[in-house]
Amino acid sequence: MKTQSLVSIDDITKEEMLQLLERARYFEANPNSKLLDGKVVATLFFEPSTRTRLSFETAVNRLGGRVIGFSDASTSSTSKGETLKDTIKMVSNYADLIVMRHFLEGAARYASEITDIPIVNAGDGANQHPSQTMLDLYSILKTQGRLDNLTITMVGDLKYGRTVHSLLMALRFFKPVFNFVSSKELAMPAEYLEVCRREGIEFHEYRDFSQEVIDSSDIIYMTRVQRERFSDVMEYEKVKNLYTLHNAMLATSKPNLKILHPLPRVNEINIDVDDNPKAYYFEQARNGVFARQAIITKALGLQIPPK
Amino acid sequence: MTGNKKELAVAALKNGTVIDHIPSEALFAAVRILGIENMGKSVTIGNNLHSNRLGTKGIIKVADTEFEQCVLDRIAIIAPTAVVNIIRDYSVVEKRPVTLPDTLTGIVRCPNPKCISNNEPMASRFEVVDRNDVDLCCHYCGHHVAGGEAASLL
Numbered sequence: 110m111k112t113q114s115l116v117s118i119d120d121i122t123k124e125e126m127l128q129l130l131e132r133a134r135y136f137e138a139n140p141n142s143k144l145l146d147g148k149v150v151a152t153l154f155f156e157p158s159t160r161t162r163l164s165f166e167t168a169v170n171r172l173g174g175r176v177i178g179f180s181d182a183s184t185s186s187t188s189k190g191e192t193l194k195d196t197i198k199m200v201s202n203y204a205d206l207i208v209m210r211h212f213l214e215g216a217a218r219y220a221s222e223i224t225d226i227p228i229v230n231a232g233d234g235a236n237q238h239p240s241q242t243m244l245d246l247y248s249i250l251k252t253q254g255r256l257d258n259l260t261i262t263m264v265g266d267l268k269y270g271r272t273v274h275s276l277l278m279a280l281r282f283f284k285p286v287f288n289f290v291s292s293k294e295l296a297m298p299a300e301y302l303e304v305c306r307r308e309g310i311e312f313h314e315y316r317d318f319s320q321e322v323i324d325s326s327d328i329i330y331m332t333r334v335q336r337e338r339f340s341d342v343m344e345y346e347k348v349k350n351l352y353t354l355h356n357a358m359l360a361t362s363k364p365n366l367k368i369l370h371p372l373p374r375v376n377e378i379n380i381d382v383d384d385n386p387k388a389y390y391f392e393q394a395r396n397g398v399f400a401r402q403a404i405i406t407k408a409l410g411l412q413i414p415p416k
Numbered sequence: 417m418t419g420n421k422k423e424l425a426v427a428a429l430k431n432g433t434v435i436d437h438i439p440s441e442a443l444f445a446a447v448r449i450l451g452i453e454n455m456g457k458s459v460t461i462g463n464n465l466h467s468n469r470l471g472t473k474g475i476i477k478v479a480d481t482e483f484e485q486c487v488l489d490r491i492a493i494i495a496p497t498a499v500v501n502i503i504r505d506y507s508v509v510e511k512r513p514v515t516l517p518d519t520l521t522g523i524v525r526c527p528n529p530k531c532i533s534n535n536e537p538m539a540s541r542f543e544v545v546d547r548n549d550v551d552l553c554c555h556y557c558g559h560h561v562a563g564g565e566a567a568s569l570l
């Protein structure tokens with residue numbers, strides 16, 4: 110059963126990824142069912158993340174399952190000093206599957222090694238957040254009709270942003286062209302550039318969020334530039350508005366272009382973009398429920414479509 | 417066999433293990449990794465001895481003890497040049513190098529303070545990505561550790 114856990118996007122093959130996307134498509138067409146009738150899913154959020162938790166819990170509820178859990182470690186026995194191991198062992202007695210979010214990196218991997226029920230990682234510190242990657246992939250597939258041979262532009266914090274790293278790793282199977290747009294301080298780490306080189310993926314690094322880059326893109330994936338990432342406040346002040354997208358910048362962009370963002374956004378996408386049909390970040394969040402229904406049913410070994 | 421004479425000058429060993437060709441700077445870390453500090457057997461440790469290959473080297477002799485290879489292999493992180501000699505009745509019956517295993521459990525501490533392995537009562541675990549140009553990857557948080565850094569994390 111351990112192999113059923115989803116801890117990192119790097120653990121699953123291209124085929125498994127495509128199967129999950131196929132499932133997500135099924136759940137978009139059939140969001141409500143009784144597939145999880147009689148099942149209990151625990152959502153253990155050792156760190157608050159309302160958006161992710163509501164998305165997972167909606168996924169379970171729409172599948173007819175029951176949810177137990179906590180949304181903040183201060184309301185669990187972690188605050189009394191209980192180890193993660195003990196919490197996981199205890200909850201494993203009650204639930205059929207655990208969705209967990211933790212502030213420590215590697216927490217989900219460790220949890221998957223100490224229990225026989227599947228663990229779905231809903232984010233472990235700065236490390237992995239595979240359901241976000243699956244919903245990003247599903248959003249790309251849905252809006253572009255394919256995953257292959259797309260020009261994907263990633264903008265903002267490419268150094269610390271785990272979503273862009275995981276998305277890069279997932280897209281490496283699909284012959285993309287990557288544009289990495291960021292300040293020098295927040296550039297894509299060398300190890301990911303190395304992955305691109307090794308896989309023969311074309312990529313370009315830019316310091317300017319130029320019209321040329323925007324007009325060449327099929328997908329623009331925006332991320333938030335956080336002040337606390339900068340050692341030098343002056344540097345932050347200099348770059349914070351350089352990577353902001355305004356509606357006027359989309360005038361000559363490709364008709365199929367879609368703007369994605371893992372949310373929450375601050376000022377990196379101006380609100381005048383929201384009404385542009387190329388803005389896709391709110392629908393993207395909606396796709397999260399289907400992607401999570403896909404992940405949960407696969408982790409539980411349920412056949413889709415059901416027989 | 418002048419080499420043997422040099423070894424005998426340190427201490428003759430009837431039965432046991434001699435670990436030779438340890439880089440001088442790695443000697444005491446090797447002692448710690450092998451848990452020699454807590455052994456009751458007679459132990460001889462030499463350091464800064466002349467070595468044609470390494471310049472200077474360290475050597476560890478432990479009487480009446482044969483280590484499991486998986487234990488010895490742990491020192492490959494810091495002393496990949498080490499050679500293990502098994503001594504029985506004053507003769508070297510076996511001579512073998514140390515090789516880094518595929519995974520290292522409970523040996524190297526992860527330098528990432530936010531790694532789960534530093535925050536739970538559990539063993540650390542590293543996958544060996546590159547044996548020659550030592551590169552270790554934390555099984556839990558994915559943090560990479562190079563050979564030089566590993567010595568300070570034992």
